[in-house]
Amino acid sequence: xxxxxxxxxxxxxxxxxxxxxxxxxxxxxxxxxxxxxxxxxxxxxxxxxxxxxxxxxxxxxxxxxxxxxxxxxxxxxxxxxxxxxxxxxxxxxxxxxxxxxxxxxxxxxxxxxxxxxxxxxxxxxxxxxxxxxxxxxxxxxxxxxxxxxxxxxxxxxxxxxxxxxxxxxxxxxxxxxxxxxxxxxxxxxxxxxxxxxxxxxxxxxxxxxxxxxxxxxxxxxxxxxxxxxxxxxxxxxxxxxxxxxxxxxxxxxxxxxxxxxxxxxxxxxxxxxxxxxxxxxxxxxxxxxxxxxxxxxxxxxxxxxxxxxxxxxxxxxxxxxxxxxxxxx
Numbered sequence: 646x647x648x649x650x651x652x653x654x655x656x657x658x659x660x661x662x663x664x665x666x667x668x669x670x671x672x673x674x675x676x677x678x679x680x681x682x683x684x685x686x687x688x689x690x691x692x693x694x695x696x697x698x699x700x701x702x703x704x705x706x707x708x709x710x711x712x713x714x715x716x717x718x719x720x721x722x723x724x725x726x727x728x729x730x731x732x733x734x735x736x737x738x739x740x741x742x743x744x745x746x747x748x749x750x751x752x753x754x755x756x757x758x759x760x761x762x763x764x765x766x767x768x769x770x771x772x773x774x775x776x777x778x779x780x781x782x783x784x785x786x787x788x789x790x791x792x793x794x795x796x797x798x799x800x801x802x803x804x805x806x807x808x809x810x811x812x813x814x815x816x817x818x819x820x821x822x823x824x825x826x827x828x829x830x831x832x833x834x835x836x837x838x839x840x841x842x843x844x845x846x847x848x849x850x851x852x853x854x855x856x857x858x859x860x861x862x863x864x865x866x867x868x869x870x871x872x873x874x875x876x877x878x879x880x881x882x883x884x885x886x887x888x889x890x891x892x893x894x895x896x897x898x899x900x901x902x903x904x905x906x907x908x909x910x911x912x913x914x915x916x917x918x919x920x921x922x923x924x925x926x927x928x929x930x931x932x933x934x935x936x937x938x939x940x941x942x943x944x945x946x947x948x949x950x951x952x953x954x955x956x957x958x959x960x961x962x963x964x965x966x967x968x969x970x971x972x973x974x
Contacts, residue, residue, distance in 0.1 A: 652687070652690055652691060653690060653696065655678075655690065655697060655698070655699060655700055656698060656699035656700070657699070657700050657702060658699060658700065658701045658702065659702045659704075659705050660701065660702075660703075660705065660706060661705045661706060661707075662706065662708075663706050663708045663709065663830065663862075663864065666701055666703060666706060666862060667830060667831060667832050667860070667862060668832060669699075669701050670701060670831070670860045670861070670862055671831065671832045671860040673698065673699055673701070674859050674860065675859060676697055676698035676699060677697060677698070677699050677700070677701055678695070678697035678699070678700045678701065679700075679701050679703060679766075679862060680700045680701060680702045680703060680704070681703055681704070681723070681724060681759070681760035681762050681763030681766075682704075682726070682755075682758040682759040682760045682763045683758070683763075684751070684755050684758065684759050684763065685763065685767045685768065686700070689768070692775075692777065694775065694776075694777040703723070703724050703762075703862070704724055704760075706724065708722070708864070709722045709723050709724035709725075709762075709864055709865070710722045710724050710725055711725060712725060712729065712730070712733050712735065712736065714735075715867055717869050717870050718867060718868045718869040718870040718871075718873065719735060719736070719739070719740070719867070719868050720828075720865050720866070720867045720868075721761055721865060721866045721867075721868070722761075722864070722865050723760065723761055723762030723765075723862075723863045723864055723865055723866065724760050724761075724762060725760060725761050726756070726757065726758060726759065726760055726761075727747040727748075727750050727755075727756040727757075727759050727760070727761065727764065727816075728753075728756045728757045730743060730744060730747045730761060731744050731747050731748050731756065738874070739870075739873040739874050740823060740868055740872065740873065740877075741877055742819045742822060742823060742872075742877035742878075742879055742896055742897075742898060743816065743819045743820065743823065743868070745819070745877070745879040746815045746816050746818065746819035746879050746881075746894075746896060747761075747764075747815070747816055747819075749815050749879070749881045749894075750764060750815045750816065751887065751888055752887045752888050753887075761816060761866060762863045762866075764814050764815065764816050764817075765814050765816060765817055765820070765827075765843070765855070765863065765866075766854070766855055766857070766863060767813055767814060767854070768854060769782060769808070769810035769811075769813065769854060770799070770810065770811070770813040770890055771790055771800070771808075771809075771810035772790070772796050772799075773788075773789035773790055773795075773796075774810060780808070781807040781808050781847065781851050782808045782810065782847070782851055782852055783852075784852065788807055788808055788809060790809050790810070790954075791805070791809050791954065793955060794955075795954070795955070795956075796956070797809060797954040797955060797956050797957060798892075798956040798957050799811065799890070799892065799915070799957070800954055800957060801916060801917050801918055801954075802916050802917070802948075802951040802952060802953045802954070802957060802960050802961065803916055803917040803918075803921050803950065803951055803952070804846050804848070804917040804918045804919065804921070805847070805918065805952065806846060806847045806848035806851075806918075807847050807851060808847035808851060808918065809918075809954065810918060811914070811915050811916065811917060811918060812844055812854065812914060812915075812917065812918060812919050812920055813890050813891075814914070814920075815881060815890075815891065815894065815914065817840070817844060817914065817920045818879075818894055818895070818896035818912040818913065818914040818920045819879060819896040819912075820840045820866060820868070821840045821841050821844075821896070821910070821912045821920045821922060822872075822896040822897060822898045822910040822911070822912045823840075823868050823869075823872050823898055823910070824839075824840070824868075824869055824871060824872065824910070825839075825840040825866050825867060825868045825869075826838065826839055826840065826866070826867045826869070827839075827840060827843045827863060827865075827866055827867075828863070828864050828865045828866070828867060829857055829858075829861045829862065829863055829864065830861065830862055830864045831858070831860045831861045831862070832860065833860075835864075836861070837867075838856055840866075840920075841920075841922065842856060843855055843856055843857075844856075844919035844920055845919065846917070846918040846919050847918055872898045872900070872910075875898055875899060875900045875901075876898070876899040876900070876901060876974075877896075877897065877898055877899075878895070878896075878897040878899075878970070878971040878974045879894070879895070879896050879897070880894065880895055880967055880970060880971075881894040881914070882894065882915075882963060882967070890915070891914045891915035892915050892959075892960065892963065893913060893914070893915045893916055893960050893963045893964055893967060894913065894914035894915055894967075895911065895912070895913050895914075895964070895967040895968065895971060896910075896911075896912045896914070897909065897910065897911050897912075897971040898910045899930075904934045904935075905932050905933060905934050906930045906931055906932065906933055906934075906935070907931070908927075908931065909926075909927050909930050909931070910922065910927065911923040911926045911927055911930070911947075911968065911971070913947070913964055913967070915960070916951075916960055916964060923946070923947055923968070925946045925947075925949055926943050926944075926946050926947055926968055929942065929943040929946055930943050930972065933972075935972055935973060935974065936972075936973070937973060939972050940968070940969040940970075940971075940972035940973050941969065943968060943972060944965040944966070944968045944969045944972070945965060946968075947964040947965045947967075947968045948961040948962075948964050948965055951964075
């Protein structure tokens, strides 16, 4: 009988060149595990819930680190730590929404080593899936969280399709709101993916949280100048101020014409299998001022179409209140 007190035997590769990592990812396929900060990885391996043949440590690849100016905004390497993002002067000046979101990830210790790419690519946080049960997401034919006695307080109210787990990434909502683009590389070349399309729900792929293909590595994230220096709002509601994942969060980017909203992005976390964009709220907010009256007028739209489970009805008024707070800020 295998002991769970020690890590399983796994080959470790530590390339220093991106091309070497891409070749390894292509060669190993599903048997290879891409390693960033490792905060999600080691729990999976210790619990034997995932059993890759090898890990590819990306931290020694300098091309995946750093925050740099691009032709139209900034580009952030996927191995850049959350702490670096929080402290970066350019991000705080032009895209503080991302710094605010990164600053609410887990705890300071985790932010010190956790990477942007790792936070975006982490797997579902469902109780049942993490315990290694044979649910739909694990290749089985049942969802243990979608039942009358299931523990589904943290699960989704939008976009369920067999699986009801939510997207766990705090930075994902901010990047969708900022119209970011993800850059993925493989031995076949480079592919760019809009942030909104990078995250996939179970109706698209039941065993994946992102649209990355086998052999692809997320190398960087590009944020366009479109939203630079605009009005931002981020708030995360969790059971505890540190460590916990969001029950509901909201990331908002707004451009103003005088005192009224010209354009906006409202994106919620913790309510759907992917970052959930509130397009109905965005339409209603256009042309409105930031006031109590406007906030009340658009807030009720946030929960339109929601299908709560037994124990997460509280997420609907919580979403509406977060929209109100954003419209009053």
